[in-house]
Amino acid sequence: MDPVSRKTITVDVNGERYERELDARRLLIHFIRDDLDLTGSHIGCDTGNCGACSVLVDGTLVKSCMMLAVQADGAKIETVEGLAADGELNGLQQAFSDHHALQCGYCTPGMLMSATALLRENKSPSEDEIRKGIQGNICRCTGYVNIVEAIRAAAQ
Amino acid sequence: MLLREVEYARPARVQEALRLLGANDGARALAGGQTLINVMKARAASPDVLVDLADIAELRGIELGSDGTLELGAMTTYTDIIDSAEARARPILGEVCNQIADVQVRNRGTIGGNVCSNDPTNHLPPLLVAIGATMTIVGQAGERSVPADEFFLGVYMTAAGPGELLTKISVPPGKSDGFASVPIGKDGTCIVNVAASLTNRTARLAIGCVDAVPVLLTPDSTEDAAVRKAVHDANLDPPWDVHASAEYRRHLAEVLALRAVAQAAERR
Structure with missing residues (x-):
């Protein structure tokens, strides 16, 4: 298999199958936002620090600005758009709303995906475990107290 | 950020990866990408070919x-x-x-x-x-x-x-180990870090962030005075930056060496 600068990849995003030809240099976040038009996942820092681009790849939480789209070939990807079913917020999203766990909302898609990953592994995380779970996600508006409360409420 | 154009291959065998790396001077192995992708964005590295090791x-x-x-x-x-x-x-x-x-x-x-x-x-x-x-x-x-x-x-x-x-x-097997650091924020980049490993009466200390490579020290004993002396005798000349002066890094090296040894000693 010789190196290629363009490649056709197939991914499953939120249960839907997509096949696209793209440049090898394309970041996964650009593929998700620009090629698939799923703009829920955000680009905050573009340096791997802020976590606004967090998605699940084969069930693993990753920052999609630090991964090439070609690396996700064949993967099952979950983004924030996949959380609500039939227009109804899921329990975690509702808890974020109920606890005012967002201000401007820019970090929220990444927070929700990190919390989703955490709660799948740990059904009743402690406050420390919640804080460790969202350590890779930065909120620059208002802090983390309400976010932690929302995740704790969603776990119950 | 848009990366510079790059070619990509994902071999399934080590031998194939070696062939690809050897075939092009600008080829570079891609592991988890948590450093490399970012330095590629900043153009601090611009490989021509990425050899993704994920499938091996x-x-x-x-x-x-x-x-x-x-x-x-x-x-x-x-x-x-x-x-x-x-x-x-x-x-x-x-x-x-x-x-x-x-x-x-x-x-x-x-x-x-x-x-x-x-x-x-x-x-x-x-x-x-x-x-x-x-x-x-x-x-x-x-x-x-x-x-x-x-x-x-x-x-x-x-x-x-x-x-x-x-x-x-x-x-190798062992359990009498310690690690102490002062990072920039919890779990952040280390300003200085020290790892220690003890066997019977010997100690191996490695200090990070103070030189281009870890500084290995083997103090005569695990007593505080011996650890301090080993750090002193290393004549560390650490870099300074916005986070810490060279003097402060030297100070941290000594403090963290003691902490790492103490942690390791508790686990004998």
């Missing part, structure tokens, strides 16, 4: 030998190590991996990537030097073993040269 099964996994030696595949992620029952044979490994960055980075970042990037602020170079790990490197000429204290050659430079791959890290 022989580079993954953790095995505990009957003699207590741990064999860690270079593509083993921090999270794999944290979650591994086998890796608990040397508890310090999982403990230190759990201090690296955040969940997302730990899920993708690999032990091989951490040591091969050899950023002087990384956690694992001093740790692996202190605990006496051995690196297995393969190239077109075959396979060789390099002790961790000879593996790190300079900033971003290791004994794994162009066209070669680090395949495996072997860690």
